[in-house]
Amino acid sequence: MPETMIEAESITKAFGSTLALRSVDLKVEAGTVLGLLGPNGAGKTTLVRILTTLLKPDSGRATVAGYDVIHDAVTVRAMIGLAGQFAAVDDLLTGRENLELVGLLYHLGSKERKLRADEVLERLSLTDAADRLVKTYSGGMRRRLDLGASLVGHPRILILDEPTTGLDPATRIDLWQFIEALVADGTTLLLTTQYLEEADRLANRIVVIDHGQVIAEGTANELKDQLGGNVLEVTITDQDQLEKAAAVLADLGHGPPSYDRAGGLITLATDGKAEMLLEAARRLEENGIALDDIGLRRPSLDDVFLALTGKPTEDLPGTADTRQRLDPSGVL
Ligand SMILES: Nc1ncnc2c1ncn2[C@@H]1O[C@H](COP(=O)(O)OP(=O)(O)OP(=O)(O)O)[C@@H](O)[C@H]1O
Ligand SMILES: [Mg+2]
Numbered sequence: 001m002p003e004t005m006i007e008a009e010s011i012t013k014a015f016g017s018t019l020a021l022r023s024v025d026l027k028v029e030a031g032t033v034l035g036l037l038g039p040n041g042a043g044k045t046t047l048v049r050i051l052t053t054l055l056k057p058d059s060g061r062a063t064v065a066g067y068d069v070i071h072d073a074v075t076v077r078a079m080i081g082l083a084g085q086f087a088a089v090d091d092l093l094t095g096r097e098n099l100e101l102v103g104l105l106y107h108l109g110s111k112e113r114k115l116r117a118d119e120v121l122e123r124l125s126l127t128d129a130a131d132r133l134v135k136t137y138s139g140g141m142r143r144r145l146d147l148g149a150s151l152v153g154h155p156r157i158l159i160l161d162e163p164t165t166g167l168d169p170a171t172r173i174d175l176w177q178f179i180e181a182l183v184a185d186g187t188t189l190l191l192t193t194q195y196l197e198e199a200d201r202l203a204n205r206i207v208v209i210d211h212g213q214v215i216a217e218g219t220a221n222e223l224k225d226q227l228g229g230n231v232l233e234v235t236i237t238d239q240d241q242l243e244k245a246a247a248v249l250a251d252l253g254h255g256p257p258s259y260d261r262a263g264g265l266i267t268l269a270t271d272g273k274a275e276m277l278l279e280a281a282r283r284l285e286e287n288g289i290a291l292d293d294i295g296l297r298r299p300s301l302d303d304v305f306l307a308l309t310g311k312p313t314e315d316l317p318g319t320a321d322t323r324q325r326l327d328p329s330g331v332l
Contacts, residue, residue, distance in 0.1 A: 003029065004027050004028070004030070004063075004066075005029065005030045005065055005188040006062075006063075007026070008024055008026045010025060010059065011061075011062060012060055013046055013057050013058050020046040020212050021057070022211075022212045022213045023060070024043070024047060024212070024213070026047075026207050031186050032205065033189040033190075033202050033204050034189070034190050034206070035193060035206040035207070036190060036191065037192075037193055037199045037206055037209070037301075037305070038192075038209040039210065039305075041211075042210050043211075044161065044209065045084075045161055047192075048082070048084070048161045048192060050062055051159060051190070052080060052082045052159055053070075053076050064076045065079050065156075079155065080157045080159055081150035081151055081157070081158045081159070083146050083149070083150040083158075083160045085161040085192075087142045089134050089142060089145050091133065091134050092134075093134060095126050095130045095134060095137070096117050096131060098134060098149060099117035099145075099148060099152055100113045100114065100117050102149045102152040103152050106152065116152050121148070123148070123178070124148045125144070126145060129141060139167065143164070143175070144178075147160070147163060147175065151182075156186070156187060156188060157188045158182065158188070159190045159191075160189065161192050162193055162194065163175060163191065164195065164198060172198075176202060179191075179202060180202065197300075197301070199301060200220045203220070205219055206220060206223060206301075208223070208308060215309065216304070216308055224298065224304060227304050229254070229269060229270055230270060231267055231268065231296065231297050231299050231300075232249070232266075232268045232270045232276070232277065232280060232294075233266070233267055233268075233294070234249065234266045234268075234280065234294045235265050235266075236264045236289055237291065239261060239264045241289050244289065248283050249283065252270055253268035253269050254269045254271075254307060255310060256306070258306050267306075269299060269303050269307050270296075277295075277296060
């Protein structure tokens, strides 16, 4: 039997009339990565806050390494590293000072604080910037420092809330490699993300949530298989005909078509037969819609998400949130 490191059972949480979580269950086995995937407002941060003892659920139960997040909150805090959704580093301190401050929260002696700060700065390639004020850091450097702060306590269990949101692609790939190295060292990881590509790359298992409810779970491949078939991709020449083209093709798919306006690209989950491809091309021609490209491909997790929720991932507006630092001494 694999050891369960994080477990949530029937977690429910409301904010006034907003039901942020509705009877959510999840399990993360030791040494694995669970990707909690969902659009803005799905309830990801709410669940993270409950699992990290920052917020109490209305009902349900959660444990970390077997410790109850309500009754054994202090123990739980000492066992986990958390990097929240928004940077919690202090702008008016240097990178090194920020990390040493976290060491102080873990009650480390001054030698050990320096050692761990150096180690984290090195691992996150921040050594050269270590003695600069954080307010001079780029967004990517802040994100790395933030992740670094969650590592100072050498946690075996790490919870990262949207670790790469807002980063440029190169910095995102750097962080992915860094996270993969932590996991190779045996760290258990729960990671929330809106990026299907991220969950696909990093997570052993994925739990998809929307409107506070788990709507699917499995490996990336299992989720893709659930969708079945293939995806029809059509690139049209004249972007002004995008809506018309989508309407002409709509009933060939399982779900609504999605489009990328800038590229003139329409994507549709289908049963994937060759005749359907010919039918799509014929309909577009009949309607005087010129094509640059048409083809079938295997579904991505984006397609899975669209099929499950009826919403493409890009169309979702951002929401504001406040960020809290986890205080392992138990004084919040
Ligand atoms: N402190 C709060 N007071 C009132 N409503 C809240 C509070 N925190 C969260 N909510 C609401 O609960 C729902 C879930 O929010 P949550 O922040 O958990 O979503 P999320 O999946 O983290 O979204 P995002 O991807 O934008 O970070 C949203 O409708 C949000 O507006
Ligand atoms: Mg969030």
